[in-house]
Amino acid sequence: MSQKVAVVTGASRGIGKAIAYKLAEKGMIVAVNYRSSEKEAQEIVNTIIQNGGKAKSYKADVSNYDEANELIASVKADFSSVDVLINNAGITKDMLMLKMTEKEFDDVINVNLKGTFNCIKHVTRIMLKQKSGRIINISSVIGEIGNIGQANYAASKAGIIGLTKSMSKELATRGITVNAVAPGFIESDMTDILNEKIKEQILVNIPMKRIGKATEVSNVVAFLASDEASYITGQVINVDGGMV
Numbered sequence: 001m002s003q004k005v006a007v008v009t010g011a012s013r014g015i016g017k018a019i020a021y022k023l024a025e026k027g028m029i030v031a032v033n034y035r036s037s038e039k040e041a042q043e044i045v046n047t048i049i050q051n052g053g054k055a056k057s058y059k060a061d062v063s064n065y066d067e068a069n070e071l072i073a074s075v076k077a078d079f080s081s082v083d084v085l086i087n088n089a090g091i092t093k094d095m096l097m098l099k100m101t102e103k104e105f106d107d108v109i110n111v112n113l114k115g116t117f118n119c120i121k122h123v124t125r126i127m128l129k130q131k132s133g134r135i136i137n138i139s140s141v142i143g144e145i146g147n148i149g150q151a152n153y154a155a156s157k158a159g160i161i162g163l164t165k166s167m168s169k170e171l172a173t174r175g176i177t178v179n180a181v182a183p184g185f186i187e188s189d190m191t192d193i194l195n196e197k198i199k200e201q202i203l204v205n206i207p208m209k210r211i212g213k214a215t216e217v218s219n220v221v222a223f224l225a226s227d228e229a230s231y232i233t234g235q236v237i238n239v240d241g242g243m244v
C-alpha cells in the first residue's frame with residue numbers, strides 16, 4: 001500500500017506539531033505547514049526523518065487564497081497525492097467587543113475560518129479525483145459555548161463547525177469524510193500567555209480539573225484520519241475534559 005500524504009496547517013508549534021508527529025508515527029508522509037516559524041518547522045521535519053518517516057516543511061499563510069493553493073499544489077507535486085488535510089492553523093486576538101477593532105475581527109476570521117475554507121477549496125479537487133480523503137478541522141469549545149472577549153475567535157470556530165457539516169454532506173458520496181475536533185483548554189503557546197488567575201478560573205469549569213495535552217488532541221485527529229473512522233462524517237468531537 002502507498003503511504004498516505006497528510007497536510008497539517010500550523011504544524012510548527014503546539015497542537016499542530018503533536019498532530020504532525022502522530023500522523024508520521026502512523027506511517028503517513030507529513031507536510032508541515034508554518035507561517036513564520038521556519039526553524040521550528042524544520043526541526044519537526046528533521047525529527048520525523050530521523051525516526052524513519054517522511055516529511056517536508058512548507059511556508060504558507062493559509063489566510064491567503066493563492067498561498068493556500070500553492071501549499072496544496074506543492075504537496076501534490078512532491079508526493080503525488082493529498083489524502084489527509086488537517087486545518088489546524090489558528091490565532092487569537094482577544095478583546096471585549098467595545099474595544100475590538102475591525103482588524104482584530106478580520107484577522108482572526110481570515111486565518112481561522114477563511115484559511116480553513118481556502119485549504120478545503122484547493123484540496124477538494126484532488127480528493128474528488130482520488131475518490132477518497134479525510135478532512136479534519138480544528139474548531140474549539142469556544143465555538144460552541146462562546147466566551148467573554150473572544151467574539152471574533154468564537155465566531156471563527158463556530159463558522160468552522162458549519163463549514164464542516166456542510167462539506168461533509170457535499171462530499172459524503174465521494175469517499176471523503178469531513179469532521180471537526182473541538183479542543184477545550186490545551187497546553188500550548190496560545191494558552192501559555194494567559195495569566196494564572198485566568199487559568200484558575202478556567203479550571204473551575206473543567207470537570208477533570210486539569211489542562212489537556214496536545215497529544216490528547218492529536219490522538220483523536222489520528223483516529224479520524226485513519227481507515228478505522230470510515231463511517232464517521234460531519235461530527236464535532238470534543239476533547240475538553242468534560243467542559244462542554
Ligand SMILES: NC(=O)c1ccc[n+]([C@@H]2O[C@H](COP(=O)([O-])OP(=O)(O)OC[C@H]3O[C@@H](n4cnc5c(N)ncnc54)[C@H](OP(=O)(O)O)[C@@H]3O)[C@@H](O)[C@H]2O)c1
Pocket residue numbers: 009010011012013014015016033034035036037038060061062063087088089090091111115138139140141182183184185186187188189190191
Ligand atoms: N490551545 C488551546 O487551548 C486550543 C483550544 C481550542 C482550540 N485550539 C485550536 O487549535 C489550533 C492550534 O492551536 P495551538 O494552541 O497549538 O496554537 P499555537 O501554539 O499558537 O500555534 C499556532 C500555529 O498556527 C500557525 N499559524 C498561525 N497563523 C497562520 C497562518 N496564517 N498560516 C499558517 N499557519 C499559521 C502558527 O505558525 P507560525 O509559528 O509559523 O506562526 C503555529 O504553528 C488552533 O486552531 C486553535 O484555535 C487551541
